[in-house]
Amino acid sequence: MVFPQRPSSGYATFSRSRERRNIKIRSKKYLVQSRSFAEMLEATIRKYQNRTIEAAQVIAELIELAKQMREGQKRGESLGLTDDEVAFYDALETNDSAVKVLGEPTLKNIARELVAHVRKSVTIDWTLRESAQAQIRVLVRRILRKYGYPPDKQEKATQTVLEQAKLLCGDWSEAV
Secondary structure (H helix, E strand, O other), rough: OOOOEEEEEOHHHHHHHHHHHHHHHOOOOOOOHHHHHHHHHHHHHHHHOOOOOOHHHHHHHHHHHHHHHHHHHHHHHHHHHOOHHHHHHHHHHOOOOHHHHHHHHHHHHHHHHHHHHHHOOOOOOOOOOOOHHHHHHHHHHHHHHOOOOOHHHHHHHHHHHHEEEEOOOOHHHHOO
């Protein structure tokens, strides 16, 4: 049986659309954070549409999501990393075993080195040329191996770092 869409309160609709815009803005630079925030927003909307929570609870969850997004923005300052470094740090941090084995200081060093080396290697058309992508992939793998990143998770980390680099490369190639 299909239920019709629930009527929504005006504030909940406004708040939901504002959070979607904020997530979209962050997704242009922070791959991992934007995925996480988008999943949280979609879960809240799904619960509302399935009638498991009311509009007031939706608003409370959206406010909590906004707080988490602001904390995510401030995290770079507390870690002592630039915005680009935080984006790569998050890409590396998705692997829990890497965080446990390497620790925060090593992940910060990896993020800094990735930004420096990947930025040097980025050309205007690197996302279109397979040879340029392969060169950056090798570079990322070398850096991960150098710092002892868990071998079983290196391929996924390399893919995530490359996806993150594609998001950031527009700014980088313009600066070249």
